[in-house]
Amino acid sequence: MQIGTLIKRVKAYLPDVNEKRLREAYAFARDAHKGQKRMDGSPYITHPLHAAMILSQLHVDEDTLVACLLHDVPEDTDQTLSTIEKNFGKKVAFLVDGVTKLSKVKYRHDMVERQIESLKKFFLHSARDLRIILIKLADRLHNLQTLQFVRKEKQLRIAKETMEIYVAIADLLGIWEFKSSLEDLCFAYIYPKEHEDLKQQIEKQAIHHDKLLKSTAQRIRYALKQHTIPAEVESRPKSLYSIFRKMVDTGKSLEDLNDLLALRIVVKDNETCYRSLGLIHALFRPKAGRVKDYIAIPKPNGYQSLHTTVFGVEGIPTEFQIRTHEMHFEAQYGIAAHYFYKQQRHKNQTKELLEKRSGWVHRVLELQKELKNNYDFLDNLKIDVFQDRIFVFTPHGDVIDLPHGANGIDFAYHIHSDVGNKADHLYRNGKSCPLTTTLTTGDTVKVITNKKQKNPKREWLEKAKTTVAKNKIKASLKDQSRTKCYDEGLEFLKKELYRYGCGNLEDLSKEQKKRLMEAFHIHSWHEFLELVGNGNISEQEIIESLYSSAELLGKPRKNTSRYKTPLEEVSYRERGSRLVEATHLQSGPYYRVTLLIEAADRVGFVRDIGIQLATLGINIYQIGVQTADKEGIAKITLILEVMDFEQLRSAFDAIEAVDGVLTVHRISEKPVIKKIHTS
Ligand code: MN
Helix, strand or coil: CCHHHHHHHHHHHCCCCCHHHHHHHHHHHHHHCCCCECCCCCECCHHHHHHHHHHHCCCCCHHHHHHHHCCCHHHHCCCCHHHHHHHHCHHHHHHHHHHCCCCCCCCCCCHHHHHHHHHHHHHHHHHHCCHHHHHHHHHHHHHHHCHHHCCHHHHHHHHHHHHHHHHHHHHHCCCHHHHHHHHHHHHHHHCHHHHHHHHHHHHHHHHHHHHHHHHHHHHHHHHHHHCCCCCEEEECCCCHHHHHHHHHHHCCCHHHCCCCEEEEEEECCHHHHHHHHHHHHHHCEECCCCCEECCCCCCCCCCCCEEEEEECHHHCEEEEEEEEHHHHHHHHHCHHHHHHCCCCCCHHHHHHHHHHHHHHHHHHHHHHHHCCCHHHHHHHHHHHHHCCEEEEECCCCCEEEEECCCEHHHHHHHHCHHHHHHEEEEEECCEEECCCCECCCCCEEEEEECCCCCCCCCCHHHHCCCHHHHHHHHHHHHCCCHHHHHHHHHHHHHHHHHHCCCCCHHHCCHHHHHHHHHHCCCCCHHHHHHHHHCCCCCHHHHHHHHCCHHHHHCCCECCCCCCCCCCCCECHHHCCCCCCCECCCCCCCEEEEEEEEEEECCCCHHHHHHHHHHHCCCEEEEEEEECCCCCCEEEEEEEEEECCHHHHHHHHHHHHCCCCEEEEEEECCCCHHHCCCCC
């Protein structure tokens, strides 16, 4: 490819572009990279040129293109940023600097540190100019397109990092076009076998599906023409990774997924969208409950379209998206559409949309301020910012977005510290429920506060999912008097021992207490409890320093094929996280743990417990129900199969979040407490 190809492409949407400047940037980069080769043997300059080509799809401006051509110069050549600034201006230099990693020399002893510090710098710069993110995405996309030439272990590292960070960014910015390209490319490297299997399966169906789609599209086109509606009707192939995700999430096989046929209709305005919908429904019977009007009520991220699923040719379910050209561009290119696409939109409206799309960048900056430790930063970035989000409404209709899996505690603290600290229980969609209830998109949530309560409960710290909530809880716990901390710590420890079936506090031997204090370098038992109470010592730390996993979970059992999903190696466990992690479920051991639940009896109680555990991918081996006694208290014994302590802990949390649960704790014939663990 030549620079002329790029210029031609750019001129199509930017007729006044300064062609000379683009050529100069190209020549400058080409000379700087002289002698360097890509892994496939081609001259290095092909890389920035291809990246700029990718960017031109977004209709980016001239500075962005110039910066993209120069993006690897300071990092990989002798030319410096200041020369770039002199030749191409401050703006371009700032953009280039944003994507340039920190010096290899300075961080030569810790490359992970360099990686994370560079990422921080990237976000810091991006908060001031979002175009930096676009350059980085195009850079990544081209690197992935040429990843086959790179060493094996590097392939996997890059693919994983892309999935966790850059796919997430493309998603948040609403650039679906990049997102699905990145995902499909990574998919092939992270799950090569699954990718190949699925590809072959899809190819087998392709001919038949194509025929169906063609004849459906033909009938629609004819009908639209009859009503003199100019429209583009195109088939919309679903990305392999999205199909894969769906199979893992629903546990269905490819044959059972019935939304593989998809068509898109693009028309000139809103009114025509509705008219086209009517035409489709007149031709094909719509499936009940599948008509969605995201034009009147856009998705919280701003997405607009009409959706419907109909019984198409041969009665096979076919999905339709109907939208205007403007909506289409916005759906493909997200934030870039607002930035660069000339629209009739009001200036304020554009600003509002931009803020909506980029609000998360500020969340990253706040995380950065709060977290000193770089590894914590990366972990929290993945959870607080990049994990799939849910959108929950306040009673006033304000949208609060939270990471997948967040509960009422997170919600309350996201509204205000005061609301969090005084929170007592929730009204979720008009129904009273515990504060720890897991929320889902679309819920309307009201927090009921207790004016007398000043501080959060100690156990919330483990139950909150977001860093924001955890930090606010910690701050408030630390604010308490030392006596209060001691009392809270004592209460918490008692509860924890009971929860895990470790007996009473009095049963803790001197030796065990000593071991606990030593583990945290503390000299008095009193002080230990204070630190438990103010949140410095966590539940997991306590339990794990007291007991080995054998003492806690019993003897490991060899795994059977019980958890198999259609794609065998992939477990249900990683649901909700963006990357479906292949765990070694087949070979890894599991443990049987017995829990006793006491609950206020009601219809559907056991079902709700089952649903909670199923979403965690935890199998119920046995269940025993003793119906309500005179006081209306039912007792349920469950034998669960868990993989580790972490999963047992989430089982406790999930069960406690079910409405009506009074207590839940582990029971065992031989109390763990009797065994002394020495190591
Ligand atoms: Mn590059």
